[in-house]
Amino acid sequence: MIGFDLTPEQKALQEKARRFSKEVILPVAAIHDREGTFPVDVMKKAHEAGFFTPLIPREYGGGGFGVLDTCILSEELAAGCMGIYVSIFVSTLALHPIIKFGTDKQKERFLRPFCSKFSIASYCLSEVAVGSDPASMMTTAVLEGNHYILNGTKMWITNGSYADLFLVFAQTDSQKKHKGIVALIVPSDLEGISHGEPIEKMGQRASNTTAVTFKNVRVPKENLLGGTGEGFKKAMAALDITRPMIAIGAVGLARTAMELATQYARKRIQFGVPIIEHQAVQFMLADMAKDIEAARLLVYKAAWLADQGIRNSKEAAMAKAFAADVAMQVTTNAVQVYGGMGYTKWHPVEKLMRDAKVIQIYEGSAQIMRLIIARQMLQEIETTL
Numbered sequence: 389m390i391g392f393d394l395t396p397e398q399k400a401l402q403e404k405a406r407r408f409s410k411e412v413i414l415p416v417a418a419i420h421d422r423e424g425t426f427p428v429d430v431m432k433k434a435h436e437a438g439f440f441t442p443l444i445p446r447e448y449g450g451g452g453f454g455v456l457d458t459c460i461l462s463e464e465l466a467a468g469c470m471g472i473y474v475s476i477f478v479s480t481l482a483l484h485p486i487i488k489f490g491t492d493k494q495k496e497r498f499l500r501p502f503c504s505k506f507s508i509a510s511y512c513l514s515e516v517a518v519g520s521d522p523a524s525m526m527t528t529a530v531l532e533g534n535h536y537i538l539n540g541t542k543m544w545i546t547n548g549s550y551a552d553l554f555l556v557f558a559q560t561d562s563q564k565k566h567k568g569i570v571a572l573i574v575p576s577d578l579e580g581i582s583h584g585e586p587i588e589k590m591g592q593r594a595s596n597t598t599a600v601t602f603k604n605v606r607v608p609k610e611n612l613l614g615g616t617g618e619g620f621k622k623a624m625a626a627l628d629i630t631r632p633m634i635a636i637g638a639v640g641l642a643r644t645a646m647e648l649a650t651q652y653a654r655k656r657i658q659f660g661v662p663i664i665e666h667q668a669v670q671f672m673l674a675d676m677a678k679d680i681e682a683a684r685l686l687v688y689k690a691a692w693l694a695d696q697g698i699r700n701s702k703e704a705a706m707a708k709a710f711a712a713d714v715a716m717q718v719t720t721n722a723v724q725v726y727g728g729m730g731y732t733k734w735h736p737v738e739k740l741m742r743d744a745k746v747i748q749i750y751e752g753s754a755q756i757m758r759l760i761i762a763r764q765m766l767q768e769i770e771t772t773l
């Protein structure tokens with residue numbers, strides 16, 4: 389009834405991503421973290437390998453994989469560097485609503501060229517004043533003839549300096565709150581689009597994060613995704629699919645921290661023995677292994693539900709909240725296992741701890757995940773009593 393074996397195709401995908409992570413991502417991860425630079429070469433290779441387009445159906449040139457398959461490959465990429473993984477993953481976040489809700493014409497126009505030529509997509513929901521409450525967004529889209537006139541500034545946009553395509557959420561009627569929001573597919577070469585300087589971040593410094601401003605941008609009406617007032621639903625539906633993918637990134641990051649801490653504990657001698665022989669250290673490592681396994685299983689379930697077409701908002705939020713907390717705890721304890729050495733730039737665990745923090749903030753904060761879980765859980769309990 390329940391199996392945990394990977395299929396031969398999933399094993400091959402995992403192996404391909406693991407090799408890519410080891411040979412292409414890992415060797416440059418520390419450099420891009422130190423310099424805060426965007427690894428364009430790695431992005432091109434990742435696109436060529438199909439890691440930008442796993443969910444796009446084969447008929448448009450994508451991988452045609454499911455959400456679970458994509459999570460399996462994503463864990464491996466994130467194990468190399470979470471910042472680089474997120475830069476790869478964000479295109480899936482921006483494109484998924486087109487895969488799910490786009491017309492055949494929109495898929496042909498936007499997905500096929502994305503697969504055949506190196507391209508980057510960004511997802512533009514957040515604003516300076518609007519994060520956890522996106523329904524209050526200030527960016528506007530006013531329909532004039534055959535165009536939406538788009539005005540506003542989106543904040544924290546991953547790949548903002550490099551995107552060829554933006555999926556932008558904007559308000560058509562503030563009275564309607566979330567029901568007035570539209571989702572627009574916006575090619576980055578339209579007139580009136582500009583981006584700010586890359587934001588200096590604590591972690592995930594290889595990823596590019598900027599503000600993006602839209603000033604009287606004329607977006608053709610045919611670039612509207614779904615109907616008027618459907619945008620908010622589309623934004624949320626995309627997050628149900630992509631939250632497991634961020635959660636599995638947290639699992640990959642935490643796994644690397646655990647492996648490094650274990651290696652170090654085997655070598656470091658205190659009181660005449662390797663510190664791994666001290667039970668208190670072993671218990672820290674055991675907790676890491678236990679929590680990583682639990683996080684992976686939550687992700688697999690949320691991803692499996694998505695693949696079955698079953699609503700997974702609660703499970704996706706559980707996986708995201710739990711895995712993000714696990715990544716924070718595991719990386720903090722990895723620094724602990726390294727002792728003073730862990731607190732320096734000489735060893736990679738401090739980077740992992742910095743990289744972990746933002747996973748509790750973006751794609752819906754730790755608190756918002758708990759709101760989603762509580763809302764659905766309370767409904768379920770009411771209906772079963």
Ligand SMILES: Cc1cc2nc3c(=O)[nH]c(=O)nc-3n(C[C@H](O)[C@H](O)[C@H](O)COP(=O)(O)OP(=O)(O)OC[C@H]3O[C@@H](n4cnc5c(N)ncnc54)[C@H](O)[C@@H]3O)c2cc1C
Binds near residue numbers: 749
């Ligand atoms: C590196 C990075 C990359 C990002 N990439 C993107 C991107 O590509 N596209 C995009 O659209 N956005 C992106 N974001 C934005 C991200 O999704 C938001 O930062 C996130 O949703 C939180 O919003 P906020 O930062 O405005 O915090 P706020 O919403 O101001 O929240 C501040 C604090 O208050 C808490 N809080 C808020 N409301 C409640 C409540 N009702 N109950 C309990 N607690 C609450 C939050 O949990 C948080 O702890 C990115 C952010 C970062 C840092």
